[in-house]
Amino acid sequence: MSRGQRGYTLIELILAITILAVVAAPLSGAVVLGLRTGTDAEARLLEANDGRLLATFLGPDVQSATTVSTTDTTCGGAGTRLAISWREGSTDVRVAYVAESPGTEQHRLVRRRCVGSTVEEQVIAALLAPTTGSVSVACPSGQRTVTAAITQRSGAATTVSATTRTTTAVCP
Numbered sequence: 001m002s003r004g005q006r007g008y009t010l011i012e013l014i015l016a017i018t019i020l021a022v023v024a025a026p027l028s029g030a031v032v033l034g035l036r037t038g039t040d041a042e043a044r045l046l047e048a049n050d051g052r053l054l055a056t057f058l059g060p061d062v063q064s065a066t067t068v069s070t071t072d073t074t075c076g077g078a079g080t081r082l083a084i085s086w087r088e089g090s091t092d093v094r095v096a097y098v099a100e101s102p103g104t105e106q107h108r109l110v111r112r113r114c115v116g117s118t119v120e121e122q123v124i125a126a127l128l129a130p131t132t133g134s135v136s137v138a139c140p141s142g143q144r145t146v147t148a149a150i151t152q153r154s155g156a157a158t159t160v161s162a163t164t165r166t167t168t169a170v171c172p
Contacts, residue, residue, distance in 0.1 A: 050125035051158030062162035075114035081137045099135040139171035
């Protein structure tokens, strides 16, 4: 009988399975590590984007301000950490930075821009730590500099400061 008709011996099958296991184990480990690294990198990228968005919006908003408040909830409602207002021509513009928890594990910072009855909303930071201190705003009484800080779920923190252009727009 030729080898093609006999098949493989038990020793040959065990040897082939062993070689397959030796090759497949590290290969599957590398795939899992690659997927995990990609997910971690994506989370870090999203956190960096949150800090960038805060810096992008807070600076111009504070620089435009004619009034600054940490207690005014007219535009932002509950959770308002910072309220800023100014005039564009004959139109009053209000901007509020609001800390929200729309779900049990969701904590975010939202920027609301109110012009008349129109409200525009932009999520500034979506991956905040689930604590009440994940968004803080410092506006020392009589000062023109506003400092906002966010803390991400990972523990990474971003702090942004901006100063009003007008000397009359001071913190209460």
